Amino acid sequence: MLFNEIVGHTETKQLLLQAVQTNHLAHALLFDGGVGSANLALALALAQYVNCEDKQEQDACGRCASCIKIQKLVHPDLHMVFPVANMAKGKTSEAYLADWRKFLIDQPYRTLSEWLETVGADNKQGNISAEEARSILQKLSLKSYEGAYKIMLIWLPELMNVTSANALLKVLEEPPAQTLFLLVTNQSDKLLITILSRTQRIAVRAFTDEEVATHLRQYSNLDETTARRIAYLADGNLSVALQLNRSETGQGAETDRHNWFAEWMRTCYRQDLISLVKQADQFDGFSKDKQKGLLEYSIRLYRDLFLWQQGAGALLRLPDDEMAFVKNFSKVLTSTHIERIVNDLNEAAYHLERNARAKMIMLDISLTFSRLIRS
Numbered sequence: 576m577l578f579n580e581i582v583g584h585t586e587t588k589q590l591l592l593q594a595v596q597t598n599h600l601a602h603a604l605l606f607d608g609g610v611g612s613a614n615l616a617l618a619l620a621l622a623q624y625v626n627c628e629d630k631q632e633q634d635a636c637g638r639c640a641s642c643i644k645i646q647k648l649v650h651p652d653l654h655m656v657f658p659v660a661n662m663a664k665g666k667t668s669e670a671y672l673a674d675w676r677k678f679l680i681d682q683p684y685r686t687l688s689e690w691l692e693t694v695g696a697d698n699k700q701g702n703i704s705a706e707e708a709r710s711i712l713q714k715l716s717l718k719s720y721e722g723a724y725k726i727m728l729i730w731l732p733e734l735m736n737v738t739s740a741n742a743l744l745k746v747l748e749e750p751p752a753q754t755l756f757l758l759v760t761n762q763s764d765k766l767l768i769t770i771l772s773r774t775q776r777i778a779v780r781a782f783t784d785e786e787v788a789t790h791l792r793q794y795s796n797l798d799e800t801t802a803r804r805i806a807y808l809a810d811g812n813l814s815v816a817l818q819l820n821r822s823e824t825g826q827g828a829e830t831d832r833h834n835w836f837a838e839w840m841r842t843c844y845r846q847d848l849i850s851l852v853k854q855a856d857q858f859d860g861f862s863k864d865k866q867k868g869l870l871e872y873s874i875r876l877y878r879d880l881f882l883w884q885q886g887a888g889a890l891l892r893l894p895d896d897e898m899a900f901v902k903n904f905s906k907v908l909t910s911t912h913i914e915r916i917v918n919d920l921n922e923a924a925y926h927l928e929r930n931a932r933a934k935m936i937m938l939d940i941s942l943t944f945s946r947l948i949r950s
Contacts, residue, residue: 684813
């Protein structure tokens, strides 16, 4: 990954480049950014730059043997750790490296749910185990093969269990020579305070709408109008923008999702029990990923509805059909109704994650909403 392949973030790139060029690079960096941010991309670009054999002032050369290997994620001094523990007992990241390389080379703006789905573990919880921590210590005990640095890139360290987190803390306190730790987090508040204190935080802001649109034009060949519409809906999350682009016309999946949701709410309002049972059957037939997506979408739209009721409509980023729903349904529901509905949706998502029967979940909340909306 080259720095110039990352749209925007000039200030962060310059900070990293200057640290390397002045020999002030900390031994452990924490790339702290939200889901869909450039945190992982920036970490990969730094990994390529520090071991580049012909560094340029603003970027790695992209041509030397080290750059080519890191671009393919096969450099012997680049070690990568990511959540896998619940996929197969006793296995570490090493067992999934081939899948991981394909996953990242495609594009680095990825999410945990995408990764788990890629390896067929979307109904499980990923985390970084104690076995993984032992593997980290073993890898770092070796000398670097050919690069200036041994690099340990840890994606989502907040998913480490207590044992693995403590093991990481120990090696951060006494790092081997010429070793660079790159921790990429979406939730730094879940990391041990002692780990935070031993890393230099690199705050990675969300993408701007213009940066998202530029990325879509340059790398997805979208026209200006489509790129701007998707950027507006993505609200700085490049992962969401790319998901929207992959779906038919760029907004097809979101439109289908809204149509399903709006029909569900109308059916609840009519208290049409026969139709609600049919919808629960339909929901049961969807993939688990789509089921989770529908619940997440419902939660988001109800939160938007709440903001509209509180006079914060200027904060909303909604296409016309969703805005029309928010305006119309806000006349039916009170803030107390919305709070209860969001709590029920979150609870439904919780039970779905734990493999409860989707049909029973959907029918239960549908009947609850039907009573609540008309109360």
